[in-house]
Amino acid sequence: MNGDMTPADAIQRRQFIKATAMAAATAVAGGTVSPLPILADEPKKRIEWDKAPCRFCGTGCHVQVGVQGGKVVAVAGDRNAEVNKGLLCVKGYHVGSALYGKDRLTKPLLRDGDGYREISWDEAIKTIADRIEAAPERFAFYGSGQWTIPEGYAAQKFMKGGLSNNHIDPNARLCMASAVTGFLATYGVDEPAGCYDDLDACDVLIMWGNNPAEMHPVLFSRVVDRRSRGEKVTLIDISTRRTRTTEACQHYLEMKGHGDLAIANGIAHLLIKNGTYDRRFVDSFCSFKAPDDENPSLHGKAISFEEYKKQLEPYTPERVEELSGVPADQIRMLGDLFGNPALKITSLWCMGMNQHTRGTAINSMVHGIHLLSGHFGTPGNAPTSLTGQPSACGTVREVGTLSHALPGGRDVSDEKHRQQAEGFWNVPAGRINPTPGYHTVKMWESFCTPTSQGGNIGTIWVQVTNPGQTLPNLNKLFNPKGEDKAGLEDKFLIVSDVYPTATTRLADLILPSAMWVEKNGVVGNSERRTQQWFKLVDPPGDARDDCWQTIAVAHELFTRGVDGMKDRDGRFLFEVKDHDKPVPIWEWEHYYDVNVDEHLFEEYRQFSRLKHKDLAPYSEYVKARGLRWPVVERDGQWHETHFRFSEGSDPYVEAGKEIQFYHSSTHDDRAQIWFHPWIAPAEVPDDEYPLMLCTGRVLEHWHSGSMTRRIPELSRAMPGGYLEINADDAADYGLRNGDKVKVESRRGSLVIPVWIDGRGQPPRGSVFVPFFDETMLVNDLTLDAIDPFSKQPDYKKSAVRISKVS
Amino acid sequence: MIASVVVTLEERAGPVQDIIDEICNLAGVEVGDFAPGAHRIPMVIDSPSANAIEETTRRLQDCHGVAFVDVVFVHLEDESEPSIANSPEGAHE
Numbered sequence: 093m094n095g096d097m098t099p100a101d102a103i104q105r106r107q108f109i110k111a112t113a114m115a116a117a118t119a120v121a122g123g124t125v126s127p128l129p130i131l132a133d134e135p136k137k138r139i140e141w142d143k144a145p146c147r148f149c150g151t152g153c154h155v156q157v158g159v160q161g162g163k164v165v166a167v168a169g170d171r172n173a174e175v176n177k178g179l180l181c182v183k184g185y186h187v188g189s190a191l192y193g194k195d196r197l198t199k200p201l202l203r204d205g206d207g208y209r210e211i212s213w214d215e216a217i218k219t220i221a222d223r224i225e226a227a228p229e230r231f232a233f234y235g236s237g238q239w240t241i242p243e244g245y246a247a248q249k250f251m252k253g254g255l256s257n258n259h260i261d262p263n264a265r266l267c268m269a270s271a272v273t274g275f276l277a278t279y280g281v282d283e284p285a286g287c288y289d290d291l292d293a294c295d296v297l298i299m300w301g302n303n304p305a306e307m308h309p310v311l312f313s314r315v316v317d318r319r320s321r322g323e324k325v326t327l328i329d330i331s332t333r334r335t336r337t338t339e340a341c342q343h344y345l346e347m348k349g350h351g352d353l354a355i356a357n358g359i360a361h362l363l364i365k366n367g368t369y370d371r372r373f374v375d376s377f378c379s380f381k382a383p384d385d386e387n388p389s390l391h392g393k394a395i396s397f398e399e400y401k402k403q404l405e406p407y408t409p410e411r412v413e414e415l416s417g418v419p420a421d422q423i424r425m426l427g428d429l430f431g432n433p434a435l436k437i438t439s440l441w442c443m444g445m446n447q448h449t450r451g452t453a454i455n456s457m458v459h460g461i462h463l464l465s466g467h468f469g470t471p472g473n474a475p476t477s478l479t480g481q482p483s484a485c486g487t488v489r490e491v492g493t494l495s496h497a498l499p500g501g502r503d504v505s506d507e508k509h510r511q512q513a514e515g516f517w518n519v520p521a522g523r524i525n526p527t528p529g530y531h532t533v534k535m536w537e538s539f540c541t542p543t544s545q546g547g548n549i550g551t552i553w554v555q556v557t558n559p560g561q562t563l564p565n566l567n568k569l570f571n572p573k574g575e576d577k578a579g580l581e582d583k584f585l586i587v588s589d590v591y592p593t594a595t596t597r598l599a600d601l602i603l604p605s606a607m608w609v610e611k612n613g614v615v616g617n618s619e620r621r622t623q624q625w626f627k628l629v630d631p632p633g634d635a636r637d638d639c640w641q642t643i644a645v646a647h648e649l650f651t652r653g654v655d656g657m658k659d660r661d662g663r664f665l666f667e668v669k670d671h672d673k674p675v676p677i678w679e680w681e682h683y684y685d686v687n688v689d690e691h692l693f694e695e696y697r698q699f700s701r702l703k704h705k706d707l708a709p710y711s712e713y714v715k716a717r718g719l720r721w722p723v724v725e726r727d728g729q730w731h732e733t734h735f736r737f738s739e740g741s742d743p744y745v746e747a748g749k750e751i752q753f754y755h756s757s758t759h760d761d762r763a764q765i766w767f768h769p770w771i772a773p774a775e776v777p778d779d780e781y782p783l784m785l786c787t788g789r790v791l792e793h794w795h796s797g798s799m800t801r802r803i804p805e806l807s808r809a810m811p812g813g814y815l816e817i818n819a820d821d822a823a824d825y826g827l828r829n830g831d832k833v834k835v836e837s838r839r840g841s842l843v844i845p846v847w848i849d850g851r852g853q854p855p856r857g858s859v860f861v862p863f864f865d866e867t868m869l870v871n872d873l874t875l876d877a878i879d880p881f882s883k884q885p886d887y888k889k890s891a892v893r894i895s896k897v898s
Numbered sequence: 899m900i901a902s903v904v905v906t907l908e909e910r911a912g913p914v915q916d917i918i919d920e921i922c923n924l925a926g927v928e929v930g931d932f933a934p935g936a937h938r939i940p941m942v943i944d945s946p947s948a949n950a951i952e953e954t955t956r957r958l959q960d961c962h963g964v965a966f967v968d969v970v971f972v973h974l975e976d977e978s979e980p981s982i983a984n985s986p987e988g989a990h991e
Contacts, residue, residue, distance in 0.1 A: 113973065118930045180970065805951075
């Protein structure tokens, strides 16, 4: 109870809070949309409400954040938000508590022997600048889809436009890189054509290795809610293990790892064999492609329809059953559904198809069966990938914080693209390096290789992610940093974060960061929706914005005369003016004198028009609960786009075209339907390692758990890691619930308690371990084999063995 | 601690009043107004602690005829316990 409140006040206050809570629930239940009631009559202090997108996944739910006395005290689902219509998942309604774990980092810390000593921000910034100035080409920046758009844009400009260094990559490489290459290979441009509206319109929803009931629960409840209203929606789960999603589905198709490649081919085979493919759609809008084995590239080689048909001939339902484990009758069911033009079909996928050594292939193939069957371009007919982070789309894919990319879907290897970026950044011609930098796996491998053996990354600065827990094969890609005799004494790891993590454990310099509503932000969700919020509370102690940290280092280098930090006119790369007067935003006390986010966003917005991903002015996002790009101005109003490439919805489709893939890689407005053969996983069980390990997430924790494990309610609900094992396998090994087992792969080992069947009832011969628990690092075991095009690893298929620990 | 939820009833759950009667027996649950035939019912949970809120939410989920329990509002301050920031459970060890 607040110290200055009488018991009568407290009772009255409680009644007001209850009234607000009931009003919120009543409005959501009734489907009405209205502003959140304010505790206007509350005595003493009043709660101030403002909007923000949730900090966690890529769904992009909006929350109403209640602030009182400089602290977030309440959270409510935002009924004015189209994405969540007032609902929140268990993580979302606890998001405010993520700010208040007791061990927030509040001071810069520099390694000193086996411990750390507190240092000033001035010393920290100079330390980073020293490392970069000494060897700029050996510096790398590792971020994530949790970078806000301005943060990622600043990092991108600092590296590529300032240091002429392309060694910048995000953890999204581990998350959705194969979705990107799948979209590029199919449409010539990244990101989904459809949006969440498809979930309200589809007759059939197919989840390909996807568990939205736990990973994107608000989206999933949106579909299931339709059924509770009496609508007929068929839900199909294609997966290697059961999940909470399975429980709500009418059909569960249990497949072996890489079975999805065979299933997609099996559907295409049936569509052609039965004559149920959409001939008009294909003839009008599509071409065919296959891999070019002699000269492998993302765009492969053109093939004819007849060649495509011939390649598919072996993929009969019976052959697909052998390859995938899914009964032939269920393959026929899928073929019949896609062959029925009266049905509206939406496909969803996330990590199951992306964390896959043939991730580009399976992404392209699922797009392909939608195109082949004509289930594309109308509400409810869409192949849609989901993202796991709040700005994997907005920052990584659109700002392009990838080692080969420039903002706006441009490539460093393209001279014209470099010239455009150099123009927008006003930096000298030739500043941008034409050679792509290191992708994530290569970056960390180089960092963990001694310099004398060619390990030419010497310093990595990590912001907003936790690679010490989430990289695959940690014993190769991260843990050597902490080994005495690894020969890595000259390597230097800088980590900006909000809490101590598995990554800060090995850091040489730790920087305390602000998070979520402790700073301004703009992010982009899975459906092309760009969302904005303002800083609502102060960060604790000396914690500061990641974007400020980047700009402060850039300015320190500028003061030292590093040319890269100057533009063509000799001005600081991140100069911000207010009334024509430069504001010293590199000084923390002046950082919020102006809205740095707005300045960076407006500069970045120029890039967004290059590939028809137009963004509106910053001020439009202040007013909205997000807008889906392309956002174009007509009649003095800014209009978002629901369905790309479709006439009447996408402003860039020419009149009379119906469907126009205007970024077609074949420059003829056509999308590509790909054939790829089924190929076995990179590692399969054998006599030595007889079980297939799948890793993943759980409802209660977000990714590595560094935030959600500090929320008591979530931590209690799911306190620690576990190994799910099939009951029959457990009996064979003589295991009971809670027994500890040693799990070993060719790369590492882990001791972990057993949960027989667990939530997923894994099939015989397979086990599952979630990756949220930093005390049980399952990525010591996982494989670092990558997709040849997306460079994304497969976390779902590693061969392991287990033995009971007495 | 105060939270509000929307309880979604199953398609063929039987008489709504029977379900509501069962829910009303749960401590701290207050059922809001809803239209006849509605399948989404607003409720407030007023409990002395975060633990009790969790327990009540679980019990709601277990009630006959309940398909989903979606939380739409939570007041984070728990006046019966130390604040989250100072809680020994505020961070794992």
